Structures are given as C-alpha cells and as structure tokens.
Amino acid sequence: MELLTQAPRGTQDVLPQEAAAWQAVERVMRSEAELHGFGEVRTPVFEHTELFQRGVGDTTDIVQKEMYTFLDKGGRSVTLRPEGTAGAARAMLEHGVFNGGLPVKFYYFTSCYRYEKAQKGRLREFHQFGVELYGSGDPLSDAEVILLGHSLFERFGVKGVRLEINSIGCPACRAKYFETLKAYFGSHREELCGTCLDRLERNPMRILDCKNESCGKVAAEAPKMIDFLCGDCRAHFDHVKALLDAAGVAYTVNPSIVRGLDYYTRTVFEFLAEIDGKELAVCAGGRYDGLVEELGGQHTPALGFGLGMERLLLLLQAQGVELPGVEPCEVFLGYLGGAAKAAAFRLCTELWKSGVHAMCDVNGRGLKAQMKYADKLGAAYSLVLGDDELEQGKAELKNMKTGEKKKISLGDRFLDDYLTVVTEQEDLSF
RNA sequence: GUGGAUGUAGCUUAGUUGGUUAAAGCGCCAGAUUGUGGCUCUGGAGACCGUGGGUUCGAGUCCCAUCUUCCACCCCA
Numbered sequence: 001m002e003l004l005t006q007a008p009r010g011t012q013d014v015l016p017q018e019a020a021a022w023q024a025v026e027r028v029m030r031s032e033a034e035l036h037g038f039g040e041v042r043t044p045v046f047e048h049t050e051l052f053q054r055g056v057g058d059t060t061d062i063v064q065k066e067m068y069t070f071l072d073k074g075g076r077s078v079t080l081r082p083e084g085t086a087g088a089a090r091a092m093l094e095h096g097v098f099n100g101g102l103p104v105k106f107y108y109f110t111s112c113y114r115y116e117k118a119q120k121g122r123l124r125e126f127h128q129f130g131v132e133l134y135g136s137g138d139p140l141s142d143a144e145v146i147l148l149g150h151s152l153f154e155r156f157g158v159k160g161v162r163l164e165i166n167s168i169g170c171p172a173c174r175a176k177y178f179e180t181l182k183a184y185f186g187s188h189r190e191e192l193c194g195t196c197l198d199r200l201e202r203n204p205m206r207i208l209d210c211k212n213e214s215c216g217k218v219a220a221e222a223p224k225m226i227d228f229l230c231g232d233c234r235a236h237f238d239h240v241k242a243l244l245d246a247a248g249v250a251y252t253v254n255p256s257i258v259r260g261l262d263y264y265t266r267t268v269f270e271f272l273a274e275i276d277g278k279e280l281a282v283c284a285g286g287r288y289d290g291l292v293e294e295l296g297g298q299h300t301p302a303l304g305f306g307l308g309m310e311r312l313l314l315l316l317q318a319q320g321v322e323l324p325g326v327e328p329c330e331v332f333l334g335y336l337g338g339a340a341k342a343a344a345f346r347l348c349t350e351l352w353k354s355g356v357h358a359m360c361d362v363n364g365r366g367l368k369a370q371m372k373y374a375d376k377l378g379a380a381y382s383l384v385l386g387d388d389e390l391e392q393g394k395a396e397l398k399n400m401k402t403g404e405k406k407k408i409s410l411g412d413r414f415l416d417d418y419l420t421v422v423t424e425q426e427d428l429s430f
Numbered sequence: 431g432u433g434g435a436u437g438u439a440g441c442u443u444a445g446u447u448g449g450u451u452a453a454a455g456c457g458c459c460a461g462a463u464u465g466u467g468g469c470u471c472u473g474g475a476g477a478c479c480g481u482g483g484g485u486u487c488g489a490g491u492c493c494c495a496u497c498u499u500c501c502a503c504c505c506c507a
Contacts, residue, residue: 117504369460
C-alpha cells in the first residue's frame with residue numbers, strides 16, 4: 001500500500017511553492033545563456049544504451065554501475081540519460097548541425113538518472129542545466145564557458161563558491177602520464193589502501209584525491225599531469241588561465257581534479273560550494289574534443305558544463321537567498337447568495353480576460369471563511385457581492401492591508417473602476 | 431554496492447519497566463461576530479504509530495524482514 005503514497009528512492013516532488021523558485025532560477029539561466037548566444041535544445045529522456053557506453057565511456061562508474069538500462073518491447077537496449085552531453089551531441093550529429101556555421105552553442109534543462117545510494121544533494125533522478133559549445137578549440141571558448149558559469153553564481157548572489165581548474169591533457173600526453181603514474185603508485189603498493197589498489201588498475205588518477213592519510217602522502221609526491229602536458233596542451237591551459245585572470249575571476253589550479261566521464265580532454269573545472277558542512281560540486285565541466293569523433297562524426301572540439309539544479313537550490317536555501325514564491329492572488333471575489341455567486345464568477349472571468357490574477361470562491365461557504373481564504377491567498381484586494389450590491393450595481397473594493405474601502409461599479413465600468421482604484425493605491429505606497 | 435542511524439495526525443514533537451478509547455502545539459474546519467480576513471475564546475475533523483511478519487493474554491514500545499530519509503565510504507551534479 002505504501003508504495004502508492006511514497007515516491008521511489010532518490011526522487012523528489014516539486015510542489016508549487018518550490019517550483020516557483022525553480023522557475024526563478026531557470027529564468028536567470030535562460031537569460032544568461034541566451035545573452036551568450038546559446039539556444040535551447042531538448043532531447044529524449046532515453047537513448048540507445050550504446051550512446052552512453054561510447055560517449056560517457058565504458059570504464060566509468062556511471063556506465064558500469066549506475067545506469068538505468070532496460071530492454072524495450074522491441075528488444076532494444078535503452079538507457080535513461082545519466083547526463084546531458086551525450087544526447088545533445090548525438091542530436092547535433094543527427095541533424096547535421098555541425099555542417100552549418102561553427103561554433104554552435106546550446107543549453108539544456110534535463111532530468112538525469114543514476115542508480116546511486118541517495119543522500120542529500122545526491123539523487124537518482126536529478127536535474128541539470130547545461131551548456132554545450134561545439135566547433136571551437138580556442139581557449140577563448142574555455143574562458144567563455146567558465147565565465148558563464150561564474151556569472152550565474154554572481155547573479156544568484158551566492159557566496160563562497162570556489163572555482164578549481166585543471167588540465168588533463170590530450171590523449172597523447174595523458175597516456176604518457178598514466179604510464180608514469182601507474183609505475184609510481186605501483187612502486188608504493190604497500191602504502192596504498194584497498195580501494196586505491198583497485199584504482200591503480202581502473203583509473204590511477206583517482207588515487208590523487210584519496211582521503212586516506214597514507215595514500216595522501218604518496219599522492220602528494222606523485223607526478224603531476226600538469227608537468228606532463230605536451231606543448232600544445234600547456235599553451236592552451238596557460239592561455240585559459242590568462243583569460244580568467246584578465247576577467248578577474250579567482251580560481252585555484254587543482255592538479256587532482258579528475259572528472260568521472262571519459263570524454264574529457266584538456267580543461268576541466270568544478271565550482272564547489274559547502275552545503276550543510278559538505279563540499280559538493282554544484283557545477284562542473286570541461287573540454288571534450290574527442291566526443292563527436294567518438295560518436296562517429298568529424299573531429300569537432302567542444303566543451304560545456306553541467307550544473308546541478310537540486311544542489312544549487314540547496315545552496316541558495318542554505319545561504320538564505322530569497323527567491324520569488326508563487327504569485328499571490330490580487331483580488332478575491334466573495335459573495336452571499338446564488339445570484340451574487342453567478343455575478344462574482346462573471347466579474348472574475350472579466351478580470352481574467354484582462355490579465356488580472358483574480359479568484360472567486362467556489363465552495364459556497366460562509367463569508368467569514370471566504371475572507372479567511374482570501375487572507376491565506378495573500379489577496380491584496382477583496383470584493384464582496386450580495387443582494388444589496390447587485391441592486392445598487394456597486395460594491396466595495398477593500399484593500400486587505402489598509403482596510404480601506406472604495407465603491408466601484410459592477411456594470412460596464414467595472415474594469416475601469418477596478419484598475420483606477422488599484423493603480424491609485426499602488427502609487428500611494430511609494 | 432559496504433557500514434551506521436532514522437521513521438508516531440499536514441508540520442514539529444510527547445508517549446514512562448510492553449497494559450483499557452495514542453497526547454500536545456502549530457496548521458485545517460466550524461462557531462462566538464445572523465454581510466467581511468488578521469487578534470482572542472470555544473468546539474470539531476484528522477494517526478490502522480512507515481509496511482509486513484513474529485514473540486505475548488496484551489506491542490507505538492521487544493524480535494526479524496522490508497521500504498524511506500539521513501550520515502560515512504564509493505562516486506558525482
């Protein structure tokens with residue numbers, strides 16, 4: 001029974017009050033993205049499983065153990081998207097977008113699905129805002145994307161968001177580095193913890209940020225990717241840093257940043273923030289020059305980031321950032337008696353047509369209850385209709401805050417009268 | 431996936447060593463005010479005590495399983 005009234009693990013409902021906050025955040029993201037020439041793209045929730053195996057990478061945790069994969073009735077293996085980039089890239093290829101002018105810029109709002117053990121800020125269904133820039137390998141694009149992320153946090157007014165960047169090189173220089181790193185950690189096997197011994201095989205870079213004390217010591221002395229960057233990668237990274245410096249954006253180079261997706265090359269970055277005593281990546285991304293090729297397209301350098309909506313909302317809430325709530329009712333129409341009920345509904349309809357947020361009682365309850373409800377709705381004005389008012393063709397429009405009442409016509413001049421009173425009183429409040 | 435906590439009305443909680451109809455505050459509904467909200471007073475509705483088993487004459491209290499949430503790990507947005 002309880003299955004019917006309990007959302008599945010790791011999922012969340014968003015109720016109107018909170019949805020208003022989401023919308024406010026989304027508005028800022030849309031406007032900032034569009035300011036930079038990014039256009040919205042919407043792709044399917046599920047894709048062929050192979051897309052993620054190829055795009056995200058077969059060896060990653062995401063693909064190996066976190067995907068919601070199933071066979072559809074036609075026997076095809078499909079997967080709920082665990083992230084937004086692979087699907088976006090697939091769509092670009094499918095529609096030949098890369099054959100037009102480059103670069104092309106897209107943003108998206110998507111739900112993502114990962115089979116994880118849920119915790120605060122870590123859900124099985126979560127939402128990302130992401131941007132994607134295809135067709136430029138220039139450091140300027142790296143800077144633009146990072147700056148875009150940075151300016152979002154500024155616009156939200158959140159404090160204490162740290163930017164960390166790193167370069168993980170191109171396949172050529174990274175391969176050389178991996179060899180060296182493996183050899184180094186291999187010669188310190190005795191000092192590594194169990195999970196790190198495992199990492200040694202799968203992804204030695206992960207050992208770099210192990211919290212185990214002994215591993216940390218070994219990691220501190222380990223060779224750094226930055227020292228292994230080839231000439232081009234090094235120049236690229238230096239240029240990106242110079243552009244960030246020029247833009248006055250603070251960052252730290254963290255040589256141990258490793259992303260969990262195989263497609264990254266060169267620049268990687270994370271915006272970190274503390275939420276309830278826990279440091280979480282709120283926004284992270286980087287460059288993935290090999291992705292389009294991996295999916296069967298021509299070599300197309302690209303980069304982007306994903307920003308966790310739930311984590312951002314958590315952060316805004318933790319910092320007490322005020323977001324608009326549900327738009328309150330402007331005027332509430334109450335009534336006494338059947339004739340007045342019909343009249344109230346008619347006037348309400350008229351207000352709706354003129355774009356006024358009005359509400360009319362529909363439960364036929366006592367006037368006192370109607371007024372209480374109006375108060376709860378936060379109505380700025382109320383108008384009560386009864387037999388007397390219908391006879392006179394006039395009713396009192398009450399300002400709920402001041403208690404002031406003004407007679408207005410219920411006839412042809414109703415809207416004019418209403419708007420006149422409302423504008424007058426709005427002016428007074430200044 | 432591993433380890434550890436948690437779960438009582440919509441919300442926050444009380445519930446004594448297992449013992450008659452599970453309690454309070456807030457919220458909700460109604461009345462006092464027979465045509466006007468916010469304050470006050472009065473009354474009312476609302477809980478199969480997360481779910482399913484078990485022990486017992488008797489379980490919200492004990493045992494097992496399961497689910498949710500939270501914490502650490504893993505990982506990540």
